[in-house]
Amino acid sequence: MAALLSLEDAQSRVLDLVDPRPVITLPVDRCIGRYLAEDLRANRTQPPADLSAMDGYALNGDGPWQLVGESRAGHPFAEPVGAGECVRISTGASMPEGADRVLIQENAEVEGGLVKCTHDHPDRGKHVRRRGFDFAKGDLVLKAGVRIGPAQLALAIGSGHAKLPVMQPLRVGVLDSGDELSANPEDCGPDQIPASNGAMISAMLAELGCEIVRIGPVGDDPDALAEALATADGLDMLVTSGGASVGDHDLMRPALENWGAHIDFWKVAIKPGKPLMVARREKTVIFGLPGNPVSSFVTCLLFVMPYARAAMGAAAPMPFRAVAKLGCDLAPTGSRREFLRGYWDGTTVVTSDSQDSSALATLAASNCLIDRPAESTALATGSRVECILL
Numbered sequence: 001m002a003a004l005l006s007l008e009d010a011q012s013r014v015l016d017l018v019d020p021r022p023v024i025t026l027p028v029d030r031c032i033g034r035y036l037a038e039d040l041r042a043n044r045t046q047p048p049a050d051l052s053a054m055d056g057y058a059l060n061g062d063g064p065w066q067l068v069g070e071s072r073a074g075h076p077f078a079e080p081v082g083a084g085e086c087v088r089i090s091t092g093a094s095m096p097e098g099a100d101r102v103l104i105q106e107n108a109e110v111e112g113g114l115v116k117c118t119h120d121h122p123d124r125g126k127h128v129r130r131r132g133f134d135f136a137k138g139d140l141v142l143k144a145g146v147r148i149g150p151a152q153l154a155l156a157i158g159s160g161h162a163k164l165p166v167m168q169p170l171r172v173g174v175l176d177s178g179d180e181l182s183a184n185p186e187d188c189g190p191d192q193i194p195a196s197n198g199a200m201i202s203a204m205l206a207e208l209g210c211e212i213v214r215i216g217p218v219g220d221d222p223d224a225l226a227e228a229l230a231t232a233d234g235l236d237m238l239v240t241s242g243g244a245s246v247g248d249h250d251l252m253r254p255a256l257e258n259w260g261a262h263i264d265f266w267k268v269a270i271k272p273g274k275p276l277m278v279a280r281r282e283k284t285v286i287f288g289l290p291g292n293p294v295s296s297f298v299t300c301l302l303f304v305m306p307y308a309r310a311a312m313g314a315a316a317p318m319p320f321r322a323v324a325k326l327g328c329d330l331a332p333t334g335s336r337r338e339f340l341r342g343y344w345d346g347t348t349v350v351t352s353d354s355q356d357s358s359a360l361a362t363l364a365a366s367n368c369l370i371d372r373p374a375e376s377t378a379l380a381t382g383s384r385v386e387c388i389l390l
């Protein structure tokens with residue numbers, strides 16, 4: 001038997017299949033979860049003027065100070081403030097010309113239009129946010145490839161952008177296959193199980209902004225599979241689940257080949273997820289995921305999501321990793337690299353109950369995968385392990 005591909009080799013072959021998507025422009029509020037396609041420069045300067053960071057009095061010179069007016073956010077005090085003068089100022093309001101520090105109102109005493117400092121006399125620049133300290137017009141505020149989350153969205157808007165360049169979403173077909181699958185979880189016969197993989201994979205990819213076309217469930221029958229695959233014609237990507245292994249009724253490989261797909265690789269030295277298949281037909285990149293639900297989840301996380309992220313412009317397409325301290329002992333591993341379902345409580349990580357690749361309850365109760373290299377020795381409580389956070 002040919003040696004199985006290593007995780008790294010298989011992942012790099014998957015990334016080699018990436019053709020970057022065309023760039024489109026979308027309103028900012030539709031860009032959440034997508035990746036910025038081009039570097040973004042500020043269209044404006046923030047803060048646009050020197051602003052007060054506190055409620056109090058904007059001062060010129062040593063006190064006491066004559067109160068000569070007010071500067072509110074959006075309504076600046078238009079006149080210069082002379083030596084020995086001050087204005088009432090609110091948080092976010094412009095510093096008037098001549099004033100160079102702010103006395104917070106808790107430290108001020110006001111009597112007959114005269115303001116006195118009771119304690120903590122402010123130094124020059126105290127509680128003043130300088131014009132442009134956050135960013136100036138023309139500054140590079142976000143780099144191409146960054147994921148647009150809530151903070152990046154706020155920065156894009158704050159720097160004067162109503163639209164952003166992102167990559168056209170991938171159109172992805174997601175196909176469940178297996179004679180035992182029921183499309184309706186509330187109407188499932190004694191020899192059936194509900195088809196849950198398609199919904200799970202679709203949810204994982206929809207979170208990245210992919211457009212999903214659900215196909216199936218389709219039975220273990222060459223004609224039915226051929227008919228289902230025909231509906232995926234022209235899609236950017238196809239993800240199948242089930243029928244990827246070596247049994248008499250594992251028909252995905254021949255069905256894909258009859259459809260005209262060329263297999264890039266089949267089988268990776270990982271557990272779960274060994275029978276992963278990657279293929280291509282014209283512009284469609286195809287992932288044949290193993291049917292066991294945890295195997296589907298893990299291969300989607302390790303291969304399909306990185307591919308989709310990279311194709312949609314992500315600078316860092318791989319899953320997020322962290323090092324954690326073990327709260328339990330771990331057995332040695334065999335010839336495959338293992339991804340154990342685990343729970344990290346912020347201090348230590350422990351393995352979840354069942355490591356069976358069909359165990360949905362364990363998967364749903366886990367918040368990380370512990371990454372165990374192949375052929376590693378047993379590990380004792382307190383050792384450090386790498387985890388992928390879910």
Ligand SMILES: Nc1nc2c(c(=O)[nH]1)N[C@H]1C(S)=C(S)[C@@H](COP(=O)(O)OP(=O)(O)OC[C@H]3O[C@@H](n4cnc5c(N)ncnc54)[C@H](O)[C@@H]3O)O[C@H]1N2
Nearest residue numbers: 176178195196197198242243244245250274290291292295
């Ligand atoms: N003789 C061997 N048998 C198996 C091998 C092997 O190397 N030699 N590999 C095993 C491994 S590892 C895996 S993983 C599975 C993968 O098999 P398939 O991809 O062919 O998956 P199926 O047989 O179709 O299904 C496996 C399991 O998962 C359930 N399933 C399938 N689709 C769905 C779905 N859409 N939603 C929920 N659950 C699904 C299915 O009912 C089966 O219980 O093969 C091993 N066998």
Ligand code: MOO
Nearest residue numbers: 272273274295357
């Ligand atoms: O690799 Mo399979 O995915 O162990 O169950």
